[in-house]
Structure formats: structure tokens, C-alpha cells
Amino acid sequence: NEIYLQGLAGTTPAFSTDPTTLDGAASGVLTPEAYGYVAGGAGSGATMHANREAFDRWKIVPRMLTGATERDLSTTLFGATLPVPVLLAPIGVQTIVHPEGELATARAAAALGVPMILSTASAHTIEEVAEAGGDGPRWFQLYWPSDDEVCASILARARAAGYSTLVVTLDTWTLAWRPQDLDRAYLPFLKGEGTAIPLSDPAFRARLPRPPEEDLPSAILQWVGMFTGTDHTWEQLPLIRKLWDGPILLKGIQHVDDARRAVAAGMDGIVVSNHGGRQVDGALGALDALPGIAQAVGEKIEVLFDSGVRTGADVLKALALGAKAVLLGRPFVYGLGLAGEEGVRHVLRSLLADFDLTLGLSGHRRPAELSPAALHRD
Numbered sequence: 001n002e003i004y005l006q007g008l009a010g011t012t013p014a015f016s017t018d019p020t021t022l023d024g025a026a027s028g029v030l031t032p033e034a035y036g037y038v039a040g041g042a043g044s045g046a047t048m049h050a051n052r053e054a055f056d057r058w059k060i061v062p063r064m065l066t067g068a069t070e071r072d073l074s075t076t077l078f079g080a081t082l083p084v085p086v087l088l089a090p091i092g093v094q095t096i097v098h099p100e101g102e103l104a105t106a107r108a109a110a111a112l113g114v115p116m117i118l119s120t121a122s123a124h125t126i127e128e129v130a131e132a133g134g135d136g137p138r139w140f141q142l143y144w145p146s147d148d149e150v151c152a153s154i155l156a157r158a159r160a161a162g163y164s165t166l167v168v169t170l171d172t173w174t175l176a177w178r179p180q181d182l183d184r185a186y187l188p189f190l191k192g193e194g195t196a197i198p199l200s201d202p203a204f205r206a207r208l209p210r211p212p213e214e215d216l217p218s219a220i221l222q223w224v225g226m227f228t229g230t231d232h233t234w235e236q237l238p239l240i241r242k243l244w245d246g247p248i249l250l251k252g253i254q255h256v257d258d259a260r261r262a263v264a265a266g267m268d269g270i271v272v273s274n275h276g277g278r279q280v281d282g283a284l285g286a287l288d289a290l291p292g293i294a295q296a297v298g299e300k301i302e303v304l305f306d307s308g309v310r311t312g313a314d315v316l317k318a319l320a321l322g323a324k325a326v327l328l329g330r331p332f333v334y335g336l337g338l339a340g341e342e343g344v345r346h347v348l349r350s351l352l353a354d355f356d357l358t359l360g361l362s363g364h365r366r367p368a369e370l371s372p373a374a375l376h377r378d
């Protein structure tokens, strides 16, 4: 309503949140390296396409006269009530698209009460982002380093800074073949951009022969070595449990047996995700993995979803297929690149308004009313 009313007064939004043009608008303002890093995927890009195709195969079947005028979008996760079933996905080194990076994102998320999941590869420190987010809900994402003491230090800092919930990303134990970045020899970390968390961590610094200020290239190489090519197994998950006394989710689950293993390992949730098609080229669309996994473990642990969410209808489809909430990824990064904090807010509010209207117009009052019966598969 606000946007329509502003329009009557001659004011239109700073940029369009039309999902078919947002990405193009961002490509106009970002450097080719930054844009390529955000928009790119693994290999041929087949998995990114599969993510969208999976959404397109499902159609919503609207119901009429259901009294959906009044709606309540809230949902409960790990005992906390969220105003909407949407979180901001962990995205590393956000300063590559905007100088305020994660600080701007934290402020925008907090203003809407939406949890921001802070990446291990954040450009600002855990403590700085916590402060920027004020009272907003905060979750932390772990890239599981090979060094247990560094792992313990990062998690202890996140707990002390008030992060409630931990998301352990399993699908990026090493970086995939990403032609968009390889062609430009681009890795944001290696450019010396956005290295605050790893390089500022005291346990990490204690490992270095010389402080990063004196020898940045070797500090960065040491960090990359600690976070890539790691060889953890399911048997080591108790270590994470020992280091984190809040809820833990595993991110990057795509096989029903891995979902069952997460339950057996005592995890509190999973994120069904293929990292936005950035890791395995030729993988199945993430939404195609969701129904079977939700059916197998949805009663036992919380099932969240990401990879390909662009519209309110996408949120509805993922919830109908068994997700309790979804993570928004690239679209908010484009908003950040286009207009900083205001841009993230605009993208998020637009998605939420779109979801609210689509939920109501398809005949539902609450996310909990959604089930596969709301959909038809082509």
C-alpha cells in the first residue's frame, strides 16, 4: 500500500525489486568482479538453472472464500517467534558490493525483526555486526576450520556477542570450480578485502609467525588453508555440540540419508540448500530435494530451505513442500549493492509484502496452513 500511495504522490522506489530485473540493475552498478562473484555459480551454471526450474514446475492452486483477509505470518523456531518465515542467508565479504557491508545488512534485518545469519567470512567482526544489529535476532554461520582452537575461539566470540543459533555449512569444505571467478583470478579474500573476522580472531593470530599487518599475503594464505580442503566427518559433530550450547543446524543437506544422519547426530535442524548452485555443477534443484527430506525428518527437526528463492510465490511453495522458513540470498545482496541498508530493506519488505498477498490470495491465513495440497506439479 505504501508503495502505491507514494506513487500517487509522484514518488517511486529507488530501484525496482522485480525479480527479473534486480540482478541486471545490480550488474550496472557493481564492478564486473563483484557482480561475477555474487551472480556466478559452479561450472556451467546448471545447478543455478535447476534451482529455478524446480520452482517453475510447481504451481499454486488458489482457494476462494477462506477468510484470508486477516493474516499472521509469524512462525516459531527454537522457541523464538519470528515475525515472518524468512531469514537472511549467510553471505561472505559483503563489503565487495557496498562499503558498509554486513553492518548495513544487520541494521536492515533488525529493523524488520528478521534474523541475519552472519557468515564466518564476514568483512566486519562478529562483535561489530552484533552491535550494528542492536536488539535484532542474530544467528551465526560456521565454516568449520581444520584448527579446533580457532573453531572454539570463533564460536565463543559469537556466543558472547549474543548469537543464538548456529548454522554449520557443510557443502563448502573446499571452493568449487567457479569459472566466473577463475577467469578473473578473483577471490575477495585474496584481494585483501573483507578479511576482518578470520584475521582478527585471537586464536588465529596466535598461529601466525608475524601479525597480518606485517605480512598480509601469508596471513591470508594461512587462513584459506585452514578453511578449505578440510576433512571433517559425521563422527566429529559432537565437537561442535560441545562448543555451542544453543540450537545447531547443518546447511547444505540435499540427500534424505544425510538429513537422517543429522537427526541421528542430535542436530536441531537442517537447511536444505545447494549453496545457490555455487558448489556442485549439475546437482539437483534444491526444491526437488525438499519434499522427500521434509517427509523423512520434518517431524523430528526444523527443516529450512534456500537456493533460488526470488518471489513471494517461491516462499509459499517452499513452505508448502515442508520448509518451516526460507533463507533469502542473492536478491538482498543486489539490494545492498544498489542502495546499502535502504536497498536491503526495500528488497526484504517487497518480498514479504509479495508473500503476504500471495498467501492471502491463494486462500491461506497462516504459513502453518500450507501443505503440498496447495500446489500442483506440472
Ligand code: FNR
Binding pocket: 037, 038, 039, 089, 090, 091, 092, 093, 119, 120, 121, 141, 169, 251, 273, 274, 275, 276, 277, 278, 306, 307, 308, 309, 328, 329, 330, 331, 333
Ligand atoms: C553465499 N552463500 C554462503 N553460504 C554460507 O554458508 N556462507 C557464506 O559465507 C556464503 N557466502 C555466499 C556468498 C555469495 C555471494 C552467495 C551468492 C552465496 C550461500 C548462501 O547462504 C545461500 O545458500 C545461497 O545464496 C542461496 O542461493 P540463492 O537463493 O541466493 O540463489
